[in-house]
Amino acid sequence: MCPAYATCTNTLDSYYCTCKRGFLSSNGLTQFRGQGVTCEDIDECSQSSPPCGPNSVCRNLLGRYKCSCFPGFFSPTGNDWVMGNPGRFSCTDINECLSSGVCPEHAECINSLGSYSCSCRVGFISHNSICEDVDECADPRICPEHATCHNSPGSYSCVCNLGFESSSGNVNIQGPGETCEDVDECDKNSALCGLSSICINILGKYNCSCLPGFFSPAVWTPEKPDDFRCIGNAPRHAEHFRWVSNHPET
CATH class of the missing domain: 2.10.25 (Laminin)
Structure with a gap:
């Protein structure tokens, strides 16, 4: 009597068919009867106003649709939402930097919308997805004349040789302007x-x-x-x- 995905309603002297939610009749009428009329799936995702919120993707299903958050986002009501659940589907950025072990040792985590990045701290350099110590002492110009360079994890220090003292009076020195002067x-x-x-x-x-x-x-x-x-x-x-x-x- 009625096509697939339609509901039949009896009246006093006849009947009529109504397409179920998520379907539309082929003749455009809400109530219809007779041969040749079908109920076709509505592609909600192709509408001018998509039913899903920002930072999400809409997937059309037979008689319904599904909203899913983009990678790097989550929904407080669940990452997958289907028609019929109450409330507006919203996707919030995941702050990956709040989790431990996201970045390698000696790196800082930088959160961004839907993603994150790792940056090696000062004194370290990225190599094969790890942060390796930079040997500043490999540069012969890093320390002033009459000083010895001592490398340390993520840093270095210059120490004036025996018989010399730093212009600032500090034992460990680094940076421009420091010199090692002869001790009389x-x-x-x-x-x-x-x-x-x-x-x-x-x-x-x-x-x-x-x-x-x-x-x-x-x-x-x-x-x-x-x-x-x-x-x-x-x-x-x-x-x-x-x-x-x-x-x-x-």
């Missing part, structure tokens, strides 16, 4: 070499020498400074000056 050991300690001797400052080190008419039986070394003593009546075959650097020559 002789000026800091007038009794550095002992009595009857003279202290001679040179770049990065100093020398101890006996005054004329004095000699030391032992050569001065940083390890045994007390062995260096200048005494009078230097023998004729003895040198008037005995000195040694506080740093071995290289």
